[in-house]
Amino acid sequence: MINELRLLNFKAFRSVAIPLAPVTLLTGLNSSGKSTVLQALALLRQSFEAGMTHPTDETMDPEHFGGLMLDGDLVELGTGQDVLHEDFELVDLTPDPLISVGYRMTDGRSHEWTVQYAAEQDVLPAKGFHAADEPFPEVERHDAPLFFAGFQYLKADRIVPATTYPRSHREAVGRGFLGPRGEHTINFLRHYGQGIVPEGPLRHPEARAHTLLDQVVAWMQELCPGVNLEAHEIPGVDSVRLSYGFGGTTGLDSSRRRRPTNVGFGLTYALPIVVACLSATRDSLILLENPEAHLHPRGQSRMAALVAAAAASGAQLIVETHSDHVLNGLRIAVKNKRIAASDTAVHFFRRGGGDKAEIVTPRMGDDGMLSEWPDGFFDEWESSLDQLLD
Ligand SMILES: Nc1ncnc2c1ncn2[C@@H]1O[C@H](COP(=O)(O)OP(=O)(O)OP(=O)(O)O)[C@@H](O)[C@H]1O
Ligand SMILES: [Mg+2]
Numbered sequence: 592m593i594n595e596l597r598l599l600n601f602k603a604f605r606s607v608a609i610p611l612a613p614v615t616l617l618t619g620l621n622s623s624g625k626s627t628v629l630q631a632l633a634l635l636r637q638s639f640e641a642g643m644t645h646p647t648d649e650t651m652d653p654e655h656f657g658g659l660m661l662d663g664d665l666v667e668l669g670t671g672q673d674v675l676h677e678d679f680e681l682v683d684l685t686p687d688p689l690i691s692v693g694y695r696m697t698d699g700r701s702h703e704w705t706v707q708y709a710a711e712q713d714v715l716p717a718k719g720f721h722a723a724d725e726p727f728p729e730v731e732r733h734d735a736p737l738f739f740a741g742f743q744y745l746k747a748d749r750i751v752p753a754t755t756y757p758r759s760h761r762e763a764v765g766r767g768f769l770g771p772r773g774e775h776t777i778n779f780l781r782h783y784g785q786g787i788v789p790e791g792p793l794r795h796p797e798a799r800a801h802t803l804l805d806q807v808v809a810w811m812q813e814l815c816p817g818v819n820l821e822a823h824e825i826p827g828v829d830s831v832r833l834s835y836g837f838g839g840t841t842g843l844d845s846s847r848r849r850r851p852t853n854v855g856f857g858l859t860y861a862l863p864i865v866v867a868c869l870s871a872t873r874d875s876l877i878l879l880e881n882p883e884a885h886l887h888p889r890g891q892s893r894m895a896a897l898v899a900a901a902a903a904s905g906a907q908l909i910v911e912t913h914s915d916h917v918l919n920g921l922r923i924a925v926k927n928k929r930i931a932a933s934d935t936a937v938h939f940f941r942r943g944g945g946d947k948a949e950i951v952t953p954r955m956g957d958d959g960m961l962s963e964w965p966d967g968f969f970d971e972w973e974s975s976l977d978q979l980l981d
Pocket of ligand 1: 620626672677
C-alpha cells in the first residue's frame with residue numbers, strides 16, 4: 592500500500608507529503624488541491640501505461656529514461672507551464688525547476704519520478720528516474736498497486752443516463768478498467784457480472800447471490816429499494832445497453848425493464864462507484880471523486896460504508912468528497928468496527944496565508960470521533976443552526 596504521496600512543484604503544491612491510509616478522505620474548499628492529489632497518481636499510471644516510468648531493459652539509462660506524460664486517457668494536464676507550481680522551489684541549486692511525483696510504500700520502499708520543466712511540452716523529460724533507496728535495475732516493474740490491474744480512477748464527471756454505452760473489449764475486459772468517467776462500467780458488468788464477490792466485508796447480507804451483478808443490485812437497492820439492473824449486449828453493434836427494473840407489484844407493467852433515461856439520474860451516476868468498490872481486490876488502488884454526487888443523504892452515507900468495506904477487503908481507496916454524510920458514514924464504519932480507525936485518514940485542504948494550499952489532518956478515534964474540527968471543516972450545519980436560532 593502507498594502510505595505517503597510526495598509532490599514537488601506540482602500544480603497547487605510547492606512541496607508536500609500527504610499521508611495515505613487504506614481509506615483516505617480528501618475534503619475541503621473548492622480549488623484547494625484535492626483533485627490534484629488524485630491527478631498526480633493518475634499521471635504516474637498514465638505515464639506507466641505509455642511505458643515511460645520504468646526502463647524495460649538494462650541498457651536504458653535510468654537517469655534519463657522516459658518522462659511524465661501530461662496528456663492522456665486519464666488526465667489532460669496540458670504542458671509544463673500548466674503543471675509547474677507557479678511559486679516553484681528550486682532544489683539542489685539546479686538552474687531550472689524540477690517537478691517531482693513520488694510515493695512511499697508501507698514496506699518502506701519509496702520511489703520518485705523527477706522531471707525537468709519544459710514550458711510547452713506535454714511530455715516532461717526525466718531528470719532522474721530512480722528508486723530513492725534502490726538503484727535500477729532492482730526496481731520491480733510492478734512495485735505498487737498504482738501499476739497493478741486493479742487500478743480505477745473515477746472522476747467527478749461520470750456517465751449519465753443514456754440509451755447505449757461503449758463496448759470496448761480492450762478496456763473493460765482486457766484491462767478491467769471502468770474508464771475515468773465510468774464509461775466502460777456497463778460492458779464490464781456484462782462481461783464480469785457472473786464473477787463471484789469473495790466472502791468478506793463487501794458481500795451484502797441481503798443480496799440474492801454472491802455474483803458481482805447480484806451484489807451490485809443489493810448495494811444499488813441501498814440507494815433505491817426494489818431496483819434491479821441488467822447489462823445487455825446489442826448484437827452487431829459496438830455498444831451495450833443498461834436496463835433497470837423496479838419490481839413493482841401492481842399493474843401489468845410491474846416487470847417492465849426501463850431504460851436509464853427514464854430512471855433517476857443518481858442511480859446511473861453512482862453505478863461506476865458501486866462496481867469499482869465491489870470488484871476491488873487486495874491489490875486495487877481506487878481513486879474516487881465525489882462518490883456522493885447526485886445521491887440522497889442516506890445513499891451518500893452508504894457509499895462510505897461500501898468504500899470502508901472495499902478497504903477492509905484489502906484495497907486502497909482515496910476519495911475526494913464534499914459530503915459530511917460520506918465523512919460520517921466512514922466514522923460509523925469505524926465505530927462499528929467495519930474498519931480500524933488506524934486504517935483511515937481524513938485530510939482537510941484549505942488555503943493558508945499567501946494563498947498556499949494547506950492540509951490539516953484530524954485524527955479519528957476508535958469511536959469515530961475526530962480530534963479536531965478546523966474552521967470550515969464540515970461546520971456549515973452548526974453555522975446555519977446558529978444563524979437560525981439566533
Ligand atoms: N501550476 C499551478 N500553480 C499553482 N497553483 C495551481 C497550478 N495549477 C493549478 N493550481 C491551483 O490548483 C487548484 C485546483 O486544485 P484542484 O483541482 O485539486 O481543486 P479541488 O480541491 O479538487 O476542487 P473541487 O472541490 O472544486 O473539485 C486551484 O486553486 C488552482 O489555482
Ligand atoms: Mg476536485
